Amino acid sequence: xxxxxxxxxxxxxxxxxxxxxxxxxxxxxxxxxxxxxxxxxxxxxxxxxxxxxxxxxxxxxxxxxxxxxxxxxxxxxxxxxxxxxxxxxxxxxxxxxxxxxxxxxxxxxxxxxxxxxxxxxxxxxxxxxxxxxxxxxxxxxxxxxxxxxxxxxxxxxxxxxxxxxxxxxxxxxxxxxxxxxxxxxxxxxxxxxxxxxxxxxxxxxxxxxxxxxxxxxxxxxxxxxxxxxxxxxxxxxxxxxxxxxxxxxxxxxxxxxxxxxxxxxxxxxxxxxxxxxxxxxxxxxxxxxxxxxxxxxxxxxxxxxxxxxxxxxxxxxxxxxxxxxxxxxxxxxxxxxxxxxxxxxxxxxxxxxxxxxxxxxxxxxxxxxxxxxxxxxxxxxxxxxxxxxxxxxxxxxxxxxxxxxxxxxxxxxxxxxxxxxxxxxxxxxxxxxxxxxxxxxxxxxxxxxxxxxxxxxxxxxxxxxxxxxxxxxxxxxxxxxxxxxxxxxxxxxxxxxxxxxxxxxxxxxxxxxxxxxxxxxxxxxxxxxxxxxxxxxxxxxxxxxxxxxxxxxxxxxxxxxxxxxxxxxxxxxxxxxxxxxxxxxxxxxxxxxxxxxxxxxxxxxxxxxxxxxxxxxxxxxxxxxxxxxxxxxxxxxxxxxxxxxxxxxxxxxxxxxxxxxxxxxxxxxxxxxxxxxxxxxxxxxxxxxxxxxxxxxxxxxxxxxxxxxxxxxxxxxxxxxxxxxxxxxxxxxxxxxxxxxxxxxxxxxxxxxxxxxxxxxxxxxxxxxxxxxxxxxxxxxxxxxxxxxxxxxxxxxxxxxxxxxxxxxxxxxxxxxxxxxxxxxxxxxxxxxxxxxxxxxxxxxxxxxxxxxxxxxxxxxxxxxxxxxxxxxxxxxxxxxxxxxxxxxxxxxx
Numbered sequence: 001x002x003x004x005x006x007x008x009x010x011x012x013x014x015x016x017x018x019x020x021x022x023x024x025x026x027x028x029x030x031x032x033x034x035x036x037x038x039x040x041x042x043x044x045x046x047x048x049x050x051x052x053x054x055x056x057x058x059x060x061x062x063x064x065x066x067x068x069x070x071x072x073x074x075x076x077x078x079x080x081x082x083x084x085x086x087x088x089x090x091x092x093x094x095x096x097x098x099x100x101x102x103x104x105x106x107x108x109x110x111x112x113x114x115x116x117x118x119x120x121x122x123x124x125x126x127x128x129x130x131x132x133x134x135x136x137x138x139x140x141x142x143x144x145x146x147x148x149x150x151x152x153x154x155x156x157x158x159x160x161x162x163x164x165x166x167x168x169x170x171x172x173x174x175x176x177x178x179x180x181x182x183x184x185x186x187x188x189x190x191x192x193x194x195x196x197x198x199x200x201x202x203x204x205x206x207x208x209x210x211x212x213x214x215x216x217x218x219x220x221x222x223x224x225x226x227x228x229x230x231x232x233x234x235x236x237x238x239x240x241x242x243x244x245x246x247x248x249x250x251x252x253x254x255x256x257x258x259x260x261x262x263x264x265x266x267x268x269x270x271x272x273x274x275x276x277x278x279x280x281x282x283x284x285x286x287x288x289x290x291x292x293x294x295x296x297x298x299x300x301x302x303x304x305x306x307x308x309x310x311x312x313x314x315x316x317x318x319x320x321x322x323x324x325x326x327x328x329x330x331x332x333x334x335x336x337x338x339x340x341x342x343x344x345x346x347x348x349x350x351x352x353x354x355x356x357x358x359x360x361x362x363x364x365x366x367x368x369x370x371x372x373x374x375x376x377x378x379x380x381x382x383x384x385x386x387x388x389x390x391x392x393x394x395x396x397x398x399x400x401x402x403x404x405x406x407x408x409x410x411x412x413x414x415x416x417x418x419x420x421x422x423x424x425x426x427x428x429x430x431x432x433x434x435x436x437x438x439x440x441x442x443x444x445x446x447x448x449x450x451x452x453x454x455x456x457x458x459x460x461x462x463x464x465x466x467x468x469x470x471x472x473x474x475x476x477x478x479x480x481x482x483x484x485x486x487x488x489x490x491x492x493x494x495x496x497x498x499x500x501x502x503x504x505x506x507x508x509x510x511x512x513x514x515x516x517x518x519x520x521x522x523x524x525x526x527x528x529x530x531x532x533x534x535x536x537x538x539x540x541x542x543x544x545x546x547x548x549x550x551x552x553x554x555x556x557x558x559x560x561x562x563x564x565x566x567x568x569x570x571x572x573x574x575x576x577x578x579x580x581x582x583x584x585x586x587x588x589x590x591x592x593x594x595x596x597x598x599x600x601x602x603x604x605x606x607x608x609x610x611x612x613x614x615x616x617x618x619x620x621x622x623x624x625x626x627x628x629x630x631x632x633x634x635x636x637x638x639x640x641x642x643x644x645x646x647x648x649x650x651x652x653x654x655x656x657x658x659x660x661x662x663x664x665x666x667x668x669x670x671x672x673x674x675x676x677x678x679x680x681x682x683x684x685x686x687x688x689x690x691x692x693x694x695x696x697x698x699x700x701x702x703x704x705x706x707x708x709x710x711x712x713x714x715x716x717x718x719x720x721x722x723x724x725x726x727x728x729x730x731x732x733x734x735x736x737x738x739x740x741x742x743x744x745x746x747x748x749x750x751x752x753x754x755x756x757x758x759x760x761x762x763x764x765x766x767x768x769x770x771x772x773x774x775x776x777x778x779x780x781x782x783x784x785x786x787x788x789x790x791x792x793x794x795x796x797x798x799x800x801x802x803x804x805x806x807x808x809x810x811x812x813x814x815x816x817x818x819x820x821x822x823x824x825x826x827x828x829x830x831x832x833x834x835x836x837x838x839x840x841x842x843x844x845x846x847x848x849x850x851x852x853x854x855x856x857x858x859x860x861x862x863x864x865x866x867x868x869x870x871x872x873x874x875x876x877x878x879x880x881x882x883x884x885x886x887x888x889x890x891x892x893x894x
Contacts, residue, residue, distance in 0.1 A: 068162050068170040069368055072155040079174050082182060083149035090141040090155065091186030091213070093133075093377065096279040097257050106142045107135075107258075107273060108251055111239050115139060118237040119147045125201065125210045125236035127188065129219050132380045133274025134241045136213040137186055144211055150179040151209070155186075159368035160314055164195040172205040185212035187376060190223050190414050191313045197227045201235040216240060221417030222443050223410055243270035275380075282360040283377050284387050293348070299329035300349040304364045305374040305382050306392040310423075311414045312399050313407050315371040320398075322346055327394035396423050400430065409440055416447055421454055425467075433473040445471045445479035452486065465490055481512035485519050497526050517543050517551030521558065528562060536562060553583030557590055569598060589615050589622040596629060605633055624650060624658050631665065644669060651685070660686050660694035667701065680705055696722050696730035703737055712741055732763035736770050748777055768799035772806055784817060804833040808843045815850055823850055831863065841870035845879050852886070861886055 072089045074080055080089075087103055088094065095104040111128070118126045128136040144153075154171045156162070171183050185192065193214070204210070218224075219238055232238065244252070249265045252258050252273075261276045287301065288294060303324045307316045316324075326341040353363040363375050382388045399411050412427035428447070436444060452467035468490070471483035488503035504526065507519035524539035540562070543555035556579040564572035576598070579591030596611030612633075615626035631646035647669070650662035667682035683705065686698035703718035719741065722734035739754030755777075758770035775790035791813065794806035811827030814820075827850065830836075830843035848863035864886070867879035 068167050069157040069159070070154065071157040072153065079152040079154050079181070081149065082145045082151050082153045085145070085153055085155075087138065087141050090137065090144075090153070090184055091376075092137045092141050093274065093278045095277045097277065104257060104277070105255055106138065107248065107255065109135065109139050109241065109248060110245050111139065111241055112143070114237075114239050115143050116147065118239060119143055119211075121237070123235065123237050124204050124208070125196075125212070125232070126239070127212045127214060127219060127232075127236055128239050128241055129214050129216045130241035131243065131272055132215060132383065133272045133278060134243065135273040135277075136241045138274075139241060140211055140213055144182065148180070148182060148209075152178045152181040153184050154181055155184045157368045158371070158373055160191065160371055161369065164192055164200055168200065168204065168208065171208055175205060175207050178207075180207045180209065183208060183210045185210060188212040188214035188218065189308075190218050190311050190410055193218055194223075194225055194228055194410060196231060196236075197225070198231040198234070201231045204235070210236075217414075217417045221413065222447060223413035223417050225439055226443070227439060243272055245270070248273075278377065280377060280381060283363070283375065284381055284384075286360055286363060287381060287387065293345075293352075295332055296329060296342075296345045296349040297352055299325050299332055300346070300353055301363055301374070301378065302382075302389060302392050303328050303395060304353075304372055305378045306395045308374055309379055309382060309391055310395050310399060311411050312395065312403070313410070315369060317370045317372070318366075321372055324392070324394045324398055327397075328392050331393065391420070391423070396426060400427055403427075406440075409444065413443070413447065416450075421451060425451055433470050433475075436474060441474050441476050442478060445474040445476035445483075448474070449479055449483050449486070452483070456486070456490070461490055461494070477510070477512070481507045481510040481515035481519075484510070485515050485522065488519065488522055492522070492526060497530055501526050514548070514551075517546040517548035518554075520546070521551050521555050524555065524558065533562065533566060549584060550587070553579045553587040553591075556583065557587060557594065560591075560594060564598065569602065572598060585618055585620045586622045589618045589620040589626070592618070593622070593626045593629065596626065600629075600633065605637065609633060621655075624653060624655055628658060628662070631662070635669070640669060640673065651682075656689075656691070660689040660691035663689070664694050664698055664701075667698065671701075671705065676705060676709065693727070696725040696727035697733075699725070700730050700733050700737065703734065703741075707737070707741060707744075712745055715741055729763070729765075732758055732761040732766035735761065736766040736773075739770060739773060743773065743777065748781070752777060764797070765799070768794050768797040768802040771797070772802050772809070775806070775809065779813065784813060788813060800835055804830050804836045804839050807833070808839055808846070811843060812846060815846070820850060820854060831866065837870060838872050838875070841867045841872050841875045841879075844870075845875055845882070848879065848882055852882070857886060857890070 070077075070079055072080055072085055074084075097104040115126070115128065126140070128140045130136045152174055154167075154174060156167055156170075167183060171181055175181050219232075244265075252265060253262050258276075264271060264276060287298065300321075303321060304316065307324075322341075322343070325346060329335070329341055330337060330339065350364070354365065356362045361375060363378060364372055365375070366372050382391075399408070403411060408427055409431065412424050412431075415421075415427065416424040424447070428444070428451075431444070433441075433444070433448075448467050448471035452464045452471065455461075455467060456464035465487065468483045468487045472480045472487070474480060484503045484507035488500040488507065491497075491499035491503060501523060504519040504523040507515045508523065510516060520539045520543035524536040524543065527533075527539060528536035537559065540555040540559040544552045544559070546552055556575045560572040560575035560579070563569075563575065573595065576591040576594045580588045580595070582588075583591060592611050592615035596608040596615065599605075599611060600608035609630065612626040612630045616623045616630070627646050627650050631643045631650070634640070634642035634646065644666065647662040647666040651659050651666065653659055663682045663686040667679045667686065670676075670682060671679035680702065683698045683702045687695045687702070689695060699718050699722035703715045703722065706718065707715035716738065719734040719738045722730045723738070725731060735754055736758040739751045739758060742748070742754060743751035752774060755770040755774040758766045759774070761767060771790045771794040775787040775794065778784075778790065779787035788810065791806040791810045795803050795810065797803060807826050807830035811823045811825075811830060813823075814826060815823035824847065827843045827847040831840050831847055833840045833843075844863045844867040848860045848867065851857075851860035851863060861883065864879045864883045868876050868883060870876050870879075
C-alpha cells in the first residue's frame with residue numbers, strides 16, 4: 001500500500017533548509033550555463049551537481065524511516081518499572097467505580113491460575129484474548145504488575161509503520177541494568193500479529209518478554225498465517241478470557257462497590273465485565289446525529305474508527321482522511337457526488353473530536369507521523385447492536401483500490417473472520433488463485449469453499465459456482481477436490497448430468513481420501529439417473545472397494561436399492577446386510593430399515609418387524625424411520641395399541657418433522673376409535689409444534705372434532721385460525737368447513753359466501769365439495785339453473801367422490817324437471833362408477849324407475865338387476881321388489 005512518509009525532529013529544518021539552498025543553487029547555476037551564447041562547462045557541471053542534490057533531498061523527504069517512540073517514561077525519558085505505572089498506562093479503561101487515585105477492586109477471573117502460571121514460566125510471550133471489553137487488559141495488567149514489578153515496561157506510541165522487529169530492536173537496548181523488560185502490546189492488531197513468526201520470536205532478546213491483549217478473532221481466525229501459528233505454538237501462551245462465568249458473577253456480587261450492577265448479573269446472557277465497569281454513555285452521546293454539525297462529526301468518527309475496524313494497514317493521514325470523510329459525508333447526507341464538501345466543516349469536526357471535554361475524552365487523535373487513530377472505546381460502540389453502525393463503504397472501497405498482495409488478503413480474511421462475508425468477497429474477488437503463495441493457498445481455498453457454501457445456502461448458485469471454481473483453481477490438494485464434488489452437485493441439481501459427471505470424475509482422479517470416494521458414489525447416482533445401470537453398479541463397487549468409513553456403506557445402501565429395483569432382492573439383501581455389519585451406526589440403522597422394507601415387500605411382516613425392531617434398538621436417530629414403519633405395520637394389522645406405542649415414542653423424540661406427523665397420526669387413530677378427548681389432546685400438541693404443514697391441518701381437524709361435539713363457536717375459531725395460516729391445503733379446507741358450519745346453523749347467506757371463496761381457491765378437494773354443497777343450497781332455495789351450473793362444474797372436476805355424486809344429483813334434478821334424456825345420461829354415468837358402488841347402485845335404482853316410467857321395461861330390468869346385486873341391503877331390496885313388480889306386471893299381461 002502507498003503510504004505518506006513524515007519527517008521527524010531535526011530532519012525537518014535540516015532537509016527543508018537544504019532543499020531551499022539547493023533550489024537557489026539550481027537557479028543560479030542554470031542561469032550561468034550559457035554566457036553570450038557559449039556553453040560554460042564549469043557552470044554546467046555545477047548545475048548537474050545541484051540537480052542531483054535536489055533529487056536526493058526529495059527522496060530523503062519521502063524516506064524518513066519510522067522509529068519506535070516510548071510513550072510511558074519517567075522524567076528523564078527512561079521506561080518505567082511495572083510497579084511504577086498505572087493501569088491506564090497499560091491500556092486499561094477507567095473504571096467508573098474507582099474513587100480518586102484508588103483503582104476499583106480487581107475481580108478474580110477463571111483464567112487467573114493459567115495467567116499466573118504463564119507469567120512465571122520461561123515462555124516469553126503471553127497473549128490474553130477475548131471479546132472487546134471482556135477484561136483482558138485489566139487481568140493481564142493486574143498480574144503482570146504483581147509478578148514482574150521490577151521489569152521495565154515498554155509501551156510505545158502507536159505507529160502502524162513501526163514493525164514488531166523494530167520494537168524488539170529498540171526494546172533490546174532497554175535491558176541493561178534491569179531484571180528484565182516487558183514489551184507491552186495492548187489491543188494487538190492483525191498486522192502486528194502477522195509479523196510474529198519464527199524469524200522474529202526465535203530472535204527475541206534474552207530477558208525480554210511480550211505481554212499482549214487482543215480480540216479472539218485476531219488469534220483464532222483464518223487471518224493468522226500458519227507460520228505465525230506455529231511460532232506462537234512454540235514461544236507463546238494464548239489464554240482466552242470468556243464472558244463472565246457463574247462463579248465470577250458470584251464473586252462480583254460479594255464486592256460492595258459493585259452492588260449497583262448486581263441486577264444485571266442475573267440476565268441469561270453472560271455479560272462482559274468491561275461493559276459493566278466502563279462508562280460508555282459519555283462517548284455514545286457524542287455519536288448522535290441530531291444536527292448538521294453532527295453529520296460532519298459522524299462522518300469523521302466513522303471513517304477513523306472503521307479504518308481500524310477494517311484493519312487497513314498503514315497510516316491514515318490528513319489528506320486521505322479528508323477523501324474518505326467526503327465520501328462518507330455524501331453517503332450520510334445522500335448528497336450527489338458533485339456537491340462540494342466543506343473543508344472548514346471538516347476542520348471544525350477535527351477540532352471537536354480531538355479536544356476532550358469535562359464529560360468525555362478525546363475521540364480521535366493524531367499520533368506518530370500524522371497517523372490518526374480513534375479512541376479505543378469507539379470500536380466497542382461501533383459494534384454495539386443499538387448504537388453502532390456498519391463499516392463505511394468508503395473505507396472498504398479504498399482498501400479494494402489501494403491494497404494488493406498479502407495486505408489485501410489479510411484485510412479480506414479479517415472481514416471473513418468477523419463474519420463480514422460480503423466485504424470478504426469484495427476484496428477476494430480480485431485475487432488471482434494462480435498467483436497465491438503456498439502459505440495462502442490452503443487458507444484461501446478453504447475460505448473460497450466456505451464463501452461458496454454460503455452462497456449455495458442462500459440460493460445463489462451462480463455465485464456459489466464461481467467461488468467453488470476459484471477454490472479448484474488454487475490447486476490446493478486438500479480443498480480443491482471437495483470443491484469439485486460440490487460443483488458436481490450444483491450441476492446435478494441444475495439437471496446438467498454430463499457437467500456433473502465431469503466434475504465428479506475430476507474429483508475421482510485426484511485420489512483425495514474423502515472427496516474421491518464420495519465422487520464415485522455421486523457418479524453412480526448420475527449414471528443410474530441416465531439409465532446406465534452397469535456404470536452405476538461399477539461406481540458403487542469402486543466406492544465400496546475404497547473402504548471409506550462413510551462413502552463405502554453409503555454405496556452399499558444405494559447399490560442394494562439399485563439391485564432391488566433391478567429385480568435382484570437377494571443381492572439387495574446382501575448389500576444391506578454388509579452395511580449392517582460394517583457401516584457406522586446411522587448407515588447400519590438405515591440398512592436394517594431397508595431389510596425390514598424388503599421383508600415387508602415380500603409379504604413377511606413378522607420378519608419386517610424383527611428388522612425394524614433391531615433398527616430401533618440401535619438408538620440411532622435414523623431409527624425414527626423404522627418406528628414410523630412399525631407404527632404403520634401395526635396399524636395395517638389392526639394392532640392399534642402397538643401402533644399407538646410407536647407413535648408416542650416418535651412424538652416424545654421432538655423430531656421437527658416426524659414428531660408432529662406422529663402426533664397427528666395418533667389423533668386420527670384416537671378419533672377413529674371414538675376417543676375424542678385423546679384425539680383433541682394430540683391435535684393440540686400438533687398445533688403447539690408450529691409445524692408449517694401439520695399444525696394448520698390439525699387446526700382444521702380440531703374444528704371438525706369440536707363441530708362433531710356440537711360446539712360451533714370453538715369450531716369456527718379453529719377454522720379461522722387455519723384459514724389465517726394461508727396453508728395451501730388447510731386454508732381452503734377451513735373455508736369449506738366454515739361453509740358447512742354456517743349451513744348447519746342455518747346461516748345460508750354466510751354459507752354461500754364461504755363456499756364461493758372455497759371454489760375460488762381451485763383447491764382439488766375443497767373446491768369440488770363447495771360446488772356440490774352450493775348446488776344443494778341453490779336447488780333447495782328454488783334456483784335449479786344455478787344448481788345445474790354448480791353440479792356440472794363439480795362433475796368436470798373429476799373428483800373421485802364428488803363428481804359421481806354430482807352426476808347422480810344432476811340425474812335426479814333433470815328427472816324432476818322433465819328432461820328424461822338428460823336425466824338418463826347423468827344417472828347412467830353415475831351408475832357406472834366403479835369406485836362408488838353404493839352411489840352406483842342408488843343411481844341404477846333411480847334409472848330403473850325412470851326407464852320403467854317410460855315403458856322401457858328391459859332397460860329398467862337391467863338397471864334393477866345391477867342394483868339388486870349391490871352390497872347395500874336397502875338398495876338391493878328396493879331393486880328386488882321393483883323386479884318382482886315388473887315380473888308380476890308381465891305375468892298379468894300374459
